Amino acid sequence: MNRSSKMRAMKKRCGRAFCTLVLCVCAVTALVPLVFTLTGSFIGNGELSDAYSGLLTGGGSVRFILLPKTVTLDHYTSTLLLTPSYLIKFWVSLGLTAAIVLGQITVSCLAGYGFAKFRFPGRNLFLYTIIVLMLMPVQVMLVPQYLVLDKIGLLGSYWSLILVGWFGAFGIFLMTQIYRRFPDDILEAAEVDGAGALRRLWSIVLPNSVSGISSLLILSFIDNWNLVEQPLVFLKDYRKYPLSVFLSYINNESLGAAFVCGVLAMLPALLLFLFLKEEMIRGIEYASVK
Amino acid sequence: MKNSKRILVLAACVILAGLLMCTFLSRTIFTAMQPRVTKAYVETDRIQTTETVYGVYVSRETRTVYSPCDFEVDALQIQPGAEIKAGDAVLTMNGQEIEDRKRALDLALLELQIQGESWLSTRQRNALNLRIAAAQSALDAFQAKVPEDGILLAAESGEIAEIAVHAGQRVSKGDELYTYSTDVNVEPYIECSLPTGSAVQVRAGDTVQAEYEIKSRVNGEEITQLATADLVVQKTETDESGNVIFRAAPDDETVLPLSHLARVKISVVSEGKVYDQVVPLTAVSETGDGLLLYVLRTRDGLFGEETYVQAVKAKELARNYRNIAIQCDSVSEGTQLVLSTDHALADGEEVQVIG
Numbered sequence: 001m002n003r004s005s006k007m008r009a010m011k012k013r014c015g016r017a018f019c020t021l022v023l024c025v026c027a028v029t030a031l032v033p034l035v036f037t038l039t040g041s042f043i044g045n046g047e048l049s050d051a052y053s054g055l056l057t058g059g060g061s062v063r064f065i066l067l068p069k070t071v072t073l074d075h076y077t078s079t080l081l082l083t084p085s086y087l088i089k090f091w092v093s094l095g096l097t098a099a100i101v102l103g104q105i106t107v108s109c110l111a112g113y114g115f116a117k118f119r120f121p122g123r124n125l126f127l128y129t130i131i132v133l134m135l136m137p138v139q140v141m142l143v144p145q146y147l148v149l150d151k152i153g154l155l156g157s158y159w160s161l162i163l164v165g166w167f168g169a170f171g172i173f174l175m176t177q178i179y180r181r182f183p184d185d186i187l188e189a190a191e192v193d194g195a196g197a198l199r200r201l202w203s204i205v206l207p208n209s210v211s212g213i214s215s216l217l218i219l220s221f222i223d224n225w226n227l228v229e230q231p232l233v234f235l236k237d238y239r240k241y242p243l244s245v246f247l248s249y250i251n252n253e254s255l256g257a258a259f260v261c262g263v264l265a266m267l268p269a270l271l272l273f274l275f276l277k278e279e280m281i282r283g284i285e286y287a288s289v290k
Numbered sequence: 291m292k293n294s295k296r297i298l299v300l301a302a303c304v305i306l307a308g309l310l311m312c313t314f315l316s317r318t319i320f321t322a323m324q325p326r327v328t329k330a331y332v333e334t335d336r337i338q339t340t341e342t343v344y345g346v347y348v349s350r351e352t353r354t355v356y357s358p359c360d361f362e363v364d365a366l367q368i369q370p371g372a373e374i375k376a377g378d379a380v381l382t383m384n385g386q387e388i389e390d391r392k393r394a395l396d397l398a399l400l401e402l403q404i405q406g407e408s409w410l411s412t413r414q415r416n417a418l419n420l421r422i423a424a425a426q427s428a429l430d431a432f433q434a435k436v437p438e439d440g441i442l443l444a445a446e447s448g449e450i451a452e453i454a455v456h457a458g459q460r461v462s463k464g465d466e467l468y469t470y471s472t473d474v475n476v477e478p479y480i481e482c483s484l485p486t487g488s489a490v491q492v493r494a495g496d497t498v499q500a501e502y503e504i505k506s507r508v509n510g511e512e513i514t515q516l517a518t519a520d521l522v523v524q525k526t527e528t529d530e531s532g533n534v535i536f537r538a539a540p541d542d543e544t545v546l547p548l549s550h551l552a553r554v555k556i557s558v559v560s561e562g563k564v565y566d567q568v569v570p571l572t573a574v575s576e577t578g579d580g581l582l583l584y585v586l587r588t589r590d591g592l593f594g595e596e597t598y599v600q601a602v603k604a605k606e607l608a609r610n611y612r613n614i615a616i617q618c619d620s621v622s623e624g625t626q627l628v629l630s631t632d633h634a635l636a637d638g639e640e641v642q643v644i645g
Contacts, residue, residue: 080309080316081312081315081316082316082319082323083316083320084320087309087312087313087316088313091310091313237590239591264309267305271298271301271302271305274298275295275298275299275302
């Protein structure tokens with residue numbers, strides 16, 4: 001008996017060790033780009049060109065540098081103090097994302113509440129349509145969105161991105177799922193007490209769905225913070241492009257600035273995730289677990 | 291709120307505040323580091339070209355004295371290079387011969403006058419009167435040209451250049467005796483020539499500018515000053531090589547303080563041609579394949595309208611010391627150009643226009 005229990009314990013330990021190893025490999029794989037971006041922002045121009053020029057020219061070798069020979073703050077100085085366009089792109093990205101996320105949360109909460117707690121003709125049809133839209137790749141929707149925006153004259157302005165983001169299918173679906181689990185008894189009791197639909201939403205449903213809203217906030221923020229196709233297609237003026245588009249246009253001359261902008265681009269999402277990670281996990285659990 | 295969340299919020303606020311400050315600071319630094327340029331406009335203007343040539347100041351003339359009659363040179367009182375004044379003795383003519391010649395003219399006149407005392411028909415008298423008049427004028431002319439004492443005097447002051455006769459030589463009427471240079475009754479002028487194919491042209495009546503040196507002594511020290519004068523072209527002619535030789539002198543009674551054959555710099559300005567695209571010379575720079583200039587354009591920037599420069603190439607048509615006429619499809623009359631800048635410019639770069 002002792003032998004079998006020892007065998008079981010050993011198997012358990014081996015299994016755990018194996019899982020740990022696999023997870024470590026995955027963690028390292030996930031963290032390596034982050035570490036190299038951070039390191040690259042402190043490497044001098046000469047060393048950067050030698051190491052990474054092959055990446056941009058399409059030929060030659062690329063050498064990843066973990067420990068640079070010379071550490072310099074020149075890129076930070078030039079990006080943050082001497083060239084305002086990068087910081088302006090950062091603020092444009094932040095403003096755009098904030099506008100989209102806030103609008104999306106508002107629309108998703110209202111639509112999710114409506115789909116979850118009200119019965120109306122065509123409700124299921126609309127919901128399934130939203131699910132189908134959610135499953136479609138973004139690129140499929142670009143052309144019809146472009147045509148609609150062109151017709152209403154919004155092409156070239158930031159509203160073309162904001163309005164499209166407000167009515168995202170995923171947010172509506174997520175909030176619908178979250179509100180479906182909300183007990184109807186409480187809402188009925190509130191209705192009996194004289195609370196209207198919006199009052200019930202504002203006073204009862206929303207305060208109790210903070211975790212769901214937090215998870216939607218983070219997921220929506222990350223999704224919209226990294227917009228590339230939509231700005232390229234809907235915005236005509238290259239000076240209006242957000243930071244995410246600029247990072248796809250780096251060249252040899254702006255390698256250092258690209259690394260610094262990469263660090264800048266990481267910050268808001270990282271801070272938001274650290275702030276709301278518990279709520280996000282709770283929200284996803286709540287939405288998915290029956 | 292948990293402590294960790296409070297710290298995160300604080301960190302986020304600090305980071306965002308720092309980035310906001312950096313944004314304003316970088317905008318200020320960027321604006322301060324922008325190139326500052328002054329502007330000029332493309333205009334329709336005339337381009338006059340100036341050609342500078344050198345000429346000589348001519349204030350003396352060479353004149354020749356000819357023999358008034360047939361005579362034998364007795365003696366010479368002059369020699370080459372000598373300065374003579376009006377009335378100075380130049381040479382002595384053989385006296386006897388002069389006397390004989392005068393006597394012959396007197397006798398001829400006397401004979402005619404005696405004939406006139408007898409009766410003559412009107413026709414004969416008229417003919418005789420004509421002969422008397424001719425004889426009288428011949429005598430007068432002889433007396434005017436040939437000195438009674440046989441000493442030929444200089445008519446004007448000057449410097450003897452060349453003597454063509456010698457003592458004891460027999461000369462005929464009209465033979466050259468000597469040449470001399472003088473500034474008496476000479477209107478000074480400047481003579482110069484424009485080379486073949488010159489961009490400028492001169493005509494009689496045109497104005498040219500002369501620049502010359504004046505040397506003077508002040509407190510025992512010799513100083514040289516530059517002076518200018520406006521001259522009017524008096525006449526032009528073309529030599530065999532195609533060079534245009536012209537003569538110019540001051541329009542008024544001004545006498546230039548120059549010595550004979552002094553070198554003078556002459557600036558000839560052409561009438562010029564009108565061009566549609568004329569810009570200041572400092573607005574263009576010369577590159578290997580033509581001229582390069584920067585045009586000022588405006589565009590919508592993130593902070594409102596911004597001014598930037600666009601590099602354009604142009605072809606030179608004509609120039610002078612101040613302006614240049616160009617041919618460029620990207621500019622028209624009234625287009626703003628960069629006249630001067632405090633930094634090197636790049637195509638598309640944002641600039642600040644001052645002045």
